[in-house]
Amino acid sequence: MAERPAVPDVDRVAASRRALERRRARAALKRDLSTRVVAPQSVLRQASEDADSDAATMRVTDFLMALPAIGAGKRDRVLAELHIAPVKRLGGLGVRQRGALGDWLDERFPPHHPRPARSRLLVLAGPTAVGKGTVAARIRETHPEIHLSVSATTRAPRPGEVDGVHYYFVDDAEFDRLIADEQLLEYAVVHNKHRYGTPRGPVDAALAEGRTVLLEIDLQGARQVRAAEPSASLVFLLPPSWDELVQRLVGRGTEDAEERTRRLRTARVELAAQNEFDYLVVNADVATAAEEVVELATDSARRSAP
Ligand SMILES: Nc1ncnc2c1ncn2[C@@H]1O[C@H](COP(=O)(O)OP(=O)(O)OP(=O)(O)O)[C@@H](O)[C@H]1O
Numbered sequence: 649m650a651e652r653p654a655v656p657d658v659d660r661v662a663a664s665r666r667a668l669e670r671r672r673a674r675a676a677l678k679r680d681l682s683t684r685v686v687a688p689q690s691v692l693r694q695a696s697e698d699a700d701s702d703a704a705t706m707r708v709t710d711f712l713m714a715l716p717a718i719g720a721g722k723r724d725r726v727l728a729e730l731h732i733a734p735v736k737r738l739g740g741l742g743v744r745q746r747g748a749l750g751d752w753l754d755e756r757f758p759p760h761h762p763r764p765a766r767s768r769l770l771v772l773a774g775p776t777a778v779g780k781g782t783v784a785a786r787i788r789e790t791h792p793e794i795h796l797s798v799s800a801t802t803r804a805p806r807p808g809e810v811d812g813v814h815y816y817f818v819d820d821a822e823f824d825r826l827i828a829d830e831q832l833l834e835y836a837v838v839h840n841k842h843r844y845g846t847p848r849g850p851v852d853a854a855l856a857e858g859r860t861v862l863l864e865i866d867l868q869g870a871r872q873v874r875a876a877e878p879s880a881s882l883v884f885l886l887p888p889s890w891d892e893l894v895q896r897l898v899g900r901g902t903e904d905a906e907e908r909t910r911r912l913r914t915a916r917v918e919l920a921a922q923n924e925f926d927y928l929v930v931n932a933d934v935a936t937a938a939e940e941v942v943e944l945a946t947d948s949a950r951r952s953a954p
């Protein structure tokens with residue numbers, strides 16, 4: 649029998665580097681699935697459209713285990729029910745298997761359906777460090793006709809933050825007074841730490857002038873606004889990936905490790921609630937995300953015009 653030619657060392661090194669990159673990319677994709685930064689249906693779609701994608705090379709067992717609230721028992725029952733062998737990779741599924749898995753995902757993780765905007769009151773929410781403040785600042789710069797609400801907060805200013813511009817920085821007694829006088833449209837303790845609230849007066853005044861109003865607030869606040877004003881449009885800002893979100897939080901450098909952990913815990917809860925929102929906007933690029941939000945605002949204004 650002819651001997652196989654030896655694989656040159658350089659090829660072996662390159663191949664093992666590629667394999668390592670693949671494993672890292674699949675691990676990142678699993679983090680995106682478990683935190684709901686990406687929908688499982690879009691990963692399945694990617695796997696079927698591009699045989700060379702990271703999604704295609706992921707084992708179905710790993711894919712299922714990365715989904716929120718799916719343990720080993722559930723995984724095995726799903727594989728048996730859908731007649732999928734545990735060794736299968738997403739890219740190697742047959743048409744029927746892919747269809748069955750897609751149907752199961754749709755039932756277990758209902759896809760998001762955008763809802764048309766109905767009023768000039770727009771809420772921008774999303775996990776910590778996704779870029780809500782940055783996108784809002786860009787809108788302030790490029791669309792001065794949109795009124796950006798300035799919140800009251802009991803947290804201390806960060807370097808560079810100006811009272812009355814970024815927030816109204818108040819103490820606990822003042823925040824209590826605002827609540828007692830019913831001056832807040834909504835308020836909440838955010839990240840289990842400080843209180844934040846939207847002053848009602850400026851919002852009412854801007855709406856009365858026919859302006860579009862943008863509130864940059866957390867999930868609890870968004871829910872309160874929806875309850876008080878059901879026609880408000882709720883926009884949820886998503887990061888391009890979980891790792892990018894962590895990178896942005898660390899890169900901002902304004903929180904210590906304990907506070908970052910607290911914020912990332914809240915981020916998971918907020919991401920799990922994204923389907924409550926009318927629109928999902930991915931903030932991969934600030935200018936593009938800001939324009940998408942402005943378009944929604946313009947659309948709302950048109951629909952709510954008398
Ligand atoms: N599209 C983007 N690409 C890269 N970096 C971004 C992008 N958007 C925002 N950032 C950066 O991410 C960091 C967090 O942004 P920002 O403070 O606006 O987030 P946030 O959602 O308002 O956070 P929090 O809820 O914690 O206040 C900042 O350093 C900002 O410069």
Ligand SMILES: Nc1nc2c(ncn2[C@@H]2O[C@H](COP(=O)(O)O)[C@@H](O)[C@H]2O)c(=O)[nH]1
Binds near residue numbers: 773780834835
């Ligand atoms: N419910 C409300 N949440 C608010 C308001 N203003 C800001 N926020 C949210 O707080 C966190 C943390 O903000 P940070 O400036 O300390 O990083 C962030 O998610 C904001 O959206 C508000 O008036 N009401």
